[in-house]
Amino acid sequence: MANIKSAKKRILVINKKTMRNKMIKSAVKTAIKKVLAAVEKSDKAAAQTAFVAATKAIDMACSKGVYHKNNAARKKSRLARAINKIA
Numbered sequence: 001m002a003n004i005k006s007a008k009k010r011i012l013v014i015n016k017k018t019m020r021n022k023m024i025k026s027a028v029k030t031a032i033k034k035v036l037a038a039v040e041k042s043d044k045a046a047a048q049t050a051f052v053a054a055t056k057a058i059d060m061a062c063s064k065g066v067y068h069k070n071n072a073a074r075k076k077s078r079l080a081r082a083i084n085k086i087a
Contacts, residue, residue: 024066028075031057035079044086051079 002008031054038047055076062072 020064021066024061024064028054028057028061028067032075032079036082039082039086042086044083047083047086051083054079 002011031050034050035047035054038044038050058067058072058075061067062069067075
């Protein structure tokens with residue numbers, strides 16, 4: 001454990017940021033799973049609505065700095081491709 005006051009504060013701040021990042025990543029993963037579940041069932045309407053929610057979650061994570069912009073773009077692209085494969 002740190003002895004210096006500023007180091008103790010940094011530990012607290014880092015823990016808070018880590019928890020926030022974990023919550024955001026978890027929300028994104030859940031949204032992606034909902035899209036993929038709808039794709040598995042071949043339900044294009046449900047997949048489209050879930051895709052809108054997932055895209056919003058991914059964009060918010062990107063704007064918060066949790067994901068790099070290319071990583072966010074890749075995730076959205078893969079979801080869109082999966083939805084477009086539904087006949």
